[in-house]
Each structure stands twice: as structure tokens, then as C-alpha cells.
Amino acid sequence: xxxxxxxxxxxxxxxxxxxxxxxxxxxxxxxILQIGCDPKHDSTRMLMHGTWIPTVLDLIRERGDENITxxxxxxxxxxxxxxxxxxxxxxxVGCAGRGIIATFQLLERLDALKGDVIVYDVLGxxxxxxxxxxxxxxxxxxxxxxxxxxxxxxYAANNIxxxxxxxxxxxxxxxxxxxxxxxxxxxEGEQDLVAEFARRINSRLIAxxxxxxxxxxxxxxxxxxxxxxxxxxQAAVYEELGRAIYANQETxxxxxxxxxxxxSFAFESVQV
Amino acid sequence: MNSNPSxxxxxxxxxxxxxxxxxxxxxxxxxxxxIHGPAGCAHHNFSLLHATLLxxxxxxxxxxxxxxxxxxxxxFGGEDALETTIVRALSLSPAPASIFVLSTCIVETIGDDTExxxxxxxxxxxxxxxxxxxxxxxxxxxxxxxxSSVASLARPRAEPTLSANLxxxxxxxxxADENAAEIARLLGRLGIGINLRFVxxxxxxxxxxxxxxxxxxxxxxxxxxxxEDLRRRFGTPxxxxxPAGLSGTxxxxxxxxxxxxxxxxxxxxxxxxxxxxxxxxxxxMAGSRVCFQTAHPMLGADPEAETVCTECAHALNLTVAPxxxxxxxxxxxxxxxxxxxxxxxxxxxxxxx
Numbered sequence: 001x002x003x004x005x006x007x008x009x010x011x012x013x014x015x016x017x018x019x020x021x022x023x024x025x026x027x028x029x030x031x032i033l034q035i036g037c038d039p040k041h042d043s044t045r046m047l048m049h050g051t052w053i054p055t056v057l058d059l060i061r062e063r064g065d066e067n068i069t070x071x072x073x074x075x076x077x078x079x080x081x082x083x084x085x086x087x088x089x090x091x092x093v094g095c096a097g098r099g100i101i102a103t104f105q106l107l108e109r110l111d112a113l114k115g116d117v118i119v120y121d122v123l124g125x126x127x128x129x130x131x132x133x134x135x136x137x138x139x140x141x142x143x144x145x146x147x148x149x150x151x152x153x154x155y156a157a158n159n160i161x162x163x164x165x166x167x168x169x170x171x172x173x174x175x176x177x178x179x180x181x182x183x184x185x186x187x188e189g190e191q192d193l194v195a196e197f198a199r200r201i202n203s204r205l206i207a208x209x210x211x212x213x214x215x216x217x218x219x220x221x222x223x224x225x226x227x228x229x230x231x232x233x234q235a236a237v238y239e240e241l242g243r244a245i246y247a248n249q250e251t252x253x254x255x256x257x258x259x260x261x262x263x264s265f266a267f268e269s270v271q272v
Numbered sequence: 273m274n275s276n277p278s279x280x281x282x283x284x285x286x287x288x289x290x291x292x293x294x295x296x297x298x299x300x301x302x303x304x305x306x307i308h309g310p311a312g313c314a315h316h317n318f319s320l321l322h323a324t325l326l327x328x329x330x331x332x333x334x335x336x337x338x339x340x341x342x343x344x345x346x347x348f349g350g351e352d353a354l355e356t357t358i359v360r361a362l363s364l365s366p367a368p369a370s371i372f373v374l375s376t377c378i379v380e381t382i383g384d385d386t387e388x389x390x391x392x393x394x395x396x397x398x399x400x401x402x403x404x405x406x407x408x409x410x411x412x413x414x415x416x417x418x419x420s421s422v423a424s425l426a427r428p429r430a431e432p433t434l435s436a437n438l439x440x441x442x443x444x445x446x447x448a449d450e451n452a453a454e455i456a457r458l459l460g461r462l463g464i465g466i467n468l469r470f471v472x473x474x475x476x477x478x479x480x481x482x483x484x485x486x487x488x489x490x491x492x493x494x495x496x497x498x499x500e501d502l503r504r505r506f507g508t509p510x511x512x513x514x515p516a517g518l519s520g521t522x523x524x525x526x527x528x529x530x531x532x533x534x535x536x537x538x539x540x541x542x543x544x545x546x547x548x549x550x551x552x553x554x555x556x557m558a559g560s561r562v563c564f565q566t567a568h569p570m571l572g573a574d575p576e577a578e579t580v581c582t583e584c585a586h587a588l589n590l591t592v593a594p595x596x597x598x599x600x601x602x603x604x605x606x607x608x609x610x611x612x613x614x615x616x617x618x619x620x621x622x623x624x625x
Contacts, residue, residue, distance in 0.1 A: 095347055095349075
């Protein structure tokens, strides 16, 4: 079983990437579990054809965690991809990080964490220990950073690389960086820029996903591109991403950039 | 985590902010204290307070409620649990005249807005008291936070009467009432009464008159921030500590007289004579050899204790020498002349043994 996690700046396209990746891997005949770890609970929505599935934390809130079965939290979407949404508290109250921990504990107890590949789709930044949960021992061993060529997005990716470097120092930790995925915003020289960033943090660009209108149109139809336009170039890109990740043996402990290194990197890369 | 197991490690006895605050607030006898946190925070404090009340021959049960937070409340926020518990407190019989809401480490971590829940109008005052220990507080911080919060129940400012407040009595110490009685006796020499014991054995309504004393007498100098706070709010001057020692007690009378505009010289003379008579009761100890020692390695030295002991030894013609009978420094320093008498009784037992 391969467990991977996607991290990156909020709004960068992690959920779109994750859902298409899961759909593509399912097309190869694999049993896929995708877990959305974000209180916004919209990670698996396109796999579920626009349906909002009940979140684990909603169920815990309503019933307590004693009376929940696997069938209450795991829903089958496109190509049989099994979908889970952690959910979270109302924005602005409580502790969403603790919610992620509670979700993982419940999924463990229900013995739900199985399949050929588990894809964890985690919210924008590793704001606290709870959101680093997927990186802990026994969960994702490979982290993929999703970023565009925009500097704010690279800053966020660098910050997450810090979390990976920090957690990988723990005893028995198996958390490593699998690679960097460039989800393009159509910036000039974007692919080279992200590839260079990946190299500098001791990793590599594993896929370049060009910006495509197809994605938006598919999402308007509440589907992944892989389902809506299976013959499209964009679908082929996600299929290639799936193959690259599934076959990936080259992982690394990242060496995140210091702030001044990041700033000089920004100056080198952007034509002022 | 502090893993230093030494008995000298101060973190072992600095205690919890919440406990300090509860030692004050449970002495507002018609109030209910709500501990906003997991059940354990209430349990330990309840046991301690109940045991202390029993050992002081008081058979009431401290009125504590816990909001009893569980993991779900931590994830989704504990404000609803607090609201429910306040409503429950109001429905209890006898109805509380005031409610104190004490925060704990966990609710401050998840960011519950305790003050906002308390601000709702409910007919009785609901006072939030910040008591999360991880914010840097210890037992004493809790006492100060509680005194400061509870002071908000006083009437704004009143014409002072010739009376004094006792501020921050140590409610968990055995001699609390004896010490208060000693202050009352000393003030009596100057014709000054006690306005309010702030806070011990009082009701919510009693708190209204906090601002009408001519003088605040703090239990110990650590309470000076509260003394300053009360001076700002009500214009009441303060004396930073209960008196200790023979001359310290006389100085206390002079200081009180000065602040209240009373000539204390007669009172001081009377007290000196009283002390002399008291010392004569211990004349049989004259000539004995004693050696003062720290009461316990875990207790820091009370700086006044040494002065107080040396002064008494001198007055009784004792010899202080390394080969003398070991006599522990009192902790805390004895209050007034009556405190000295109790201390000397213990000395006599040690010397005769």
C-alpha cells in the first residue's frame, strides 16, 4: 500500500489535482482511498459528482464516535474511488487540528485505512500539529508539494518543506518528500522556475500540469477531467502524473530555503 | 515538560493558577464557580478545597461546576458547553448571587471567547476570571487574578469610613482566622474596625462595600499589584503586609495611624506593654541555646522570619549558636503579637524535649 499526501498553498489546486490523480490511478485498476483533510470538505466533491458527503466530524458531533461504521464515512465515487471527508468545526471556533487527529483515530479504529493507494489532500498550510497528522508515522510516507510559479505559492511550499524536514528527524519517521507538482498559472518560464525551486530544496519536479479550460468546464459539470474528457490532453497529463507517482522510488529529505535564499531566488527568477 | 525530579525544583510547588483563584472565589459563599475545562481540572481542586474546609471544621461543600469538556467540545468549541453550564448554575437551589467563570489551559488554547459568553445579561453577575496556567501563571497569579476580577462587584467609589479591608488572606492556611483576629485586635487599639475580608467568608453583596474602607491591609507584599489596582479604582491607600515581629507589629500600628490620621503613640505603648507581658510568660526559656534552621528545603526562606526570630531570641535572652537546639524558621512569618506567642509555644516544646 502506498500512502501519499498533497500539500500546498490554499487555492493552488490541490483538490483538483488529488481528485484527478485518484481518478487516473483508479483507471489503472487500483483500489484508491482519498481523504480530504480540510474543514471546507470539498476535496472529493468532483469524484462524488457534486454530492457533499457527510463528514467524519459531522457524524462524530451528531452521534458520538461509538456508533459509526465504515459505511457511514466512506463513499464510493467515480471508478469506485473511496472518498472520506474529515470536515471540521464552524469557521472561527474550536480546534480543526484536533478534529483531524480525531478523524484519523476513528479511521484507524474502523480499519478504514487500506487499499492500493491512499491520497491525503490536506489544507493549505501546516498550521499546527493536527494538520501534520498525515505526515506522521504510519500514514503518508511521500509528500507531494503542489505549487504554481507564483512566489507566494513557492513560499508556502518552502514552509511545508520545513515541516517535512522537521518531522523526518523524528525517530522511526518515514515521512519524505516525493516531489514537486507544478500546477501552472500560465506564468512565463513557470516550469523552469518550479523545477529550479524543487532542485534547490533537494527534490525534483515530478509533473507539470498546464493550465487548461477543460478543468473548469469539467468542474462545472461536477466531474473530474479524467471522467468528463477522458480523451483530452489534460486527462493524459493526470494519467501520466498517476503513473509517475505510483512508480516513484526517488524520495528525499528536503532542504528548505532560508528567507534570504528564497528572496534572492525570487530576484534571479523574475524579470524585473 | 519539566522532568527535574528534585524536591527543590520550584515548579513542584508553584501550583496551578486555577487553584489559587478558587482559594479566593469559593470564599464568596453565595457564588458558584464554573471551571470551564475538562472534568479533571475541577476534580482536583474540589478535593483540595473540600479537604481544607473540613480540616477547618467547616462542613459545607464548595460550589464548583465543571463544563466537563470532551474531545468534541475541543474540536467544535466549548462555548455552548459553557452556556449550558451557566444556565444550570442559575437553576440550582439556592440560586447563586454571582457566578465566577474560570478558564483553563485547554479553552485558552482553542480560543473560546469566555468573556463574550459571560457578557450576556442574566440577572446575576457572571464574572470571567482568566486562569490558564500555561500563560505564565502560578498559584499566586490565580489569587491576584481572582481578587482583581471580584473587585468589579464593588460599588464605584464611596465615602470611606474609619475601617480597613483585609486583602488576600491565605485561605488555605490553618491560621487564617487567628491572623485576621489579630489584625482586628490591633486595629481595635486605634478604634478602627474591619470593613471587609476581601475575600473570606463573605457574600456577593458584601463585596459592594469594598471601596468604602480608609485602608487596605494586604496579607503579603506579593499582593502589591492588587493594592495598586484597588488604589486606582477606589483611591484607598494600602499597607503591603500583615505585621510580623515585636517591633514590626508596633510599626504597623504607627503606619496605620499615619494613614488614617490618628495619633498611634498610646496604642503603641499599650501594645509594647502587652508584648512585654506576653514575653514574661516565656521567661523560663532564658539562657537556652538555639539554632535557627530553614523549615523545609522545599520552602523558600521568608525574609522576615529571620528578623522576627532573632528579635525574639534577644528579648528572651536566648543564645543563638550552631550547637543550639534546632528551631525551624516559621513559614510564613507569624502575624502580630499573637502569632509570636504561638511560635514561642513551639520553641518551648522543642527546647524542653
